[in-house]
Amino acid sequence: MNIRYPVICACLLMAAPAIADNLPPTEESIKQLLTLPNARQLLDQVKDQFDSMMTVATRDAQQGQTLTPERQAVLDRMKAKMAAVINQSLNWDDLESMYVRTYRASLSQDELNGMLEFYKSPAGQAYVKKMPLIMQNIMAEMQGMLKTMQQKMAEIQKQALQELKDLKASQGAS
Numbered sequence: 296m297n298i299r300y301p302v303i304c305a306c307l308l309m310a311a312p313a314i315a316d317n318l319p320p321t322e323e324s325i326k327q328l329l330t331l332p333n334a335r336q337l338l339d340q341v342k343d344q345f346d347s348m349m350t351v352a353t354r355d356a357q358q359g360q361t362l363t364p365e366r367q368a369v370l371d372r373m374k375a376k377m378a379a380v381i382n383q384s385l386n387w388d389d390l391e392s393m394y395v396r397t398y399r400a401s402l403s404q405d406e407l408n409g410m411l412e413f414y415k416s417p418a419g420q421a422y423v424k425k426m427p428l429i430m431q432n433i434m435a436e437m438q439g440m441l442k443t444m445q446q447k448m449a450e451i452q453k454q455a456l457q458e459l460k461d462l463k464a465s466q467g468a469s
Contacts, residue, residue, distance in 0.1 A: 320407035325398045326391070328407060331414035332423045334394070335387050340427055344434040345381050349374050351438065 329335070353370055362370070398407065413419040 317403045317405070319399045320402055320404045322395055322399070324404065324407050324411065325395050328398070328411055328414065329391065329394055331411065331419070332426065337426060337430065338385055338387060338390065340430060342381055342385055344430070346378060348434070348438060349377055355442075 353374060402410075414423065
């Protein structure tokens with residue numbers, strides 16, 4: 296018997312655990328990972344944050360003016376329709392299958408096991424418990440950033456419109 300055969304077999308046996316760790320994660324382990332950090336509850340909180348943002352945006356658009364009941368009803372219907380779009384778009388059943396596909400394509404079972412271990416640890420549980428506050432603070436900061444960005448964009452648009460008017464006027468005078 297050739298000595299290479301037992302050596303090759305031994306190498307393959309030793310490599311088997313490493314190869315197994317590079318396998319895509321199972322659907323069950325991905326769903327467990329989504330459960331530990333309360334992904335579904337975080338999604339509900341994101342929806343609530345969108346609702347709050349819509350309320351603030353509507354209030355800001357009113358610019359302190361009192362609306363007639365008819366105008367208020369239009370805004371209320373608009374907000375309800377937008378909330379329905381958000382609820383339909385951020386549907387957990389659809390998102391969960393997207394998460395499973397994405398995690399399976401992006402992570403190995405070994406990597407996912409490490410993440411599960413983290414979320415089960417005291418540090419991971421602290422992260423999970425504080426994530427709603429973190430998300431709330433991020434959304435609050437984002438609202439301020441978006442408002443500033445919108446103001447800058449409006450100014451740029453105003454300048455561009457003025458330049459177009461000036462061009463039209465100069466071309467009409469020529």
